[in-house]
Amino acid sequence: MIIRIAFLVFGLVYATSLQANVHYQFKVYLNDKEIGYHNFLVSKEGTHVTIDAGFRVKFLFFTAYEYRHLNEEEWQAGCIKQIRSETNVNGRVYSVVGKLSDKGLNVSRVKDGESLNTLLPECAMTFAYWDPRLLDQSRLLNAQTGEYTSIEVIDKSRDTINVRGVDRLTNRYQVKAGKLDIDLWYTDDHEWVGLVSNVNGRRLRYELVSPS
Numbered sequence: 001m002i003i004r005i006a007f008l009v010f011g012l013v014y015a016t017s018l019q020a021n022v023h024y025q026f027k028v029y030l031n032d033k034e035i036g037y038h039n040f041l042v043s044k045e046g047t048h049v050t051i052d053a054g055f056r057v058k059f060l061f062f063t064a065y066e067y068r069h070l071n072e073e074e075w076q077a078g079c080i081k082q083i084r085s086e087t088n089v090n091g092r093v094y095s096v097v098g099k100l101s102d103k104g105l106n107v108s109r110v111k112d113g114e115s116l117n118t119l120l121p122e123c124a125m126t127f128a129y130w131d132p133r134l135l136d137q138s139r140l141l142n143a144q145t146g147e148y149t150s151i152e153v154i155d156k157s158r159d160t161i162n163v164r165g166v167d168r169l170t171n172r173y174q175v176k177a178g179k180l181d182i183d184l185w186y187t188d189d190h191e192w193v194g195l196v197s198n199v200n201g202r203r204l205r206y207e208l209v210s211p212s
Helices: 002-007 132-136
Strands: 022-030 033-042 048-059 062-076 079-089 092-100 105-111 114-120 139-141 148-150 152-163 166-177 180-186 192-199 202-210
Touching (some): 022 048, 132 166, 152 180, 152 192, 166 192
Antiparallel strands (some): 022 033, 079 092, 092 105, 105 114, 139 148, 166 180, 180 192, 192 202
């Protein structure tokens, strides 16, 4: 459960142009029990994103799972220009640092003190669910682990979901990444409004709180 829950957080950014800085806030639920939050701030140019996420799953009086993720990303023309993330999953520490060069995106990743360097294509995206261009990709950068992951996107057609207390007609897509299946919902205006995934038989769900 640890990796799969964490896997859903690292990419919640986008690089489209905005009229002003926007602060997005999500509540996170596991089997309809609130376990944490995901907040991120996007610059009005869509070139800088700051991510802050935290989960805590309790069993009786004990904390069975704890997750903390901080991430800073710079974007240029829909591609990652620079990334720096730090993640703590039940005491296991991950860090990712990436910077664009004339050869491509140089990514250095560290897990439990072991480091690995990778060169990615010049235009790479993270799991930026908020940016619909995600749906056109075949591989995405995992901002937690630094891995460049193959994905498959399936159009699941129209669907109605409740968004901030209002039923909205949306377009539903499924993103497959290895053993992970993620359902995403977008409005006709390309606004990302929902995410659901199964985590070891349990339902993980993101609920958009703001902007309203």
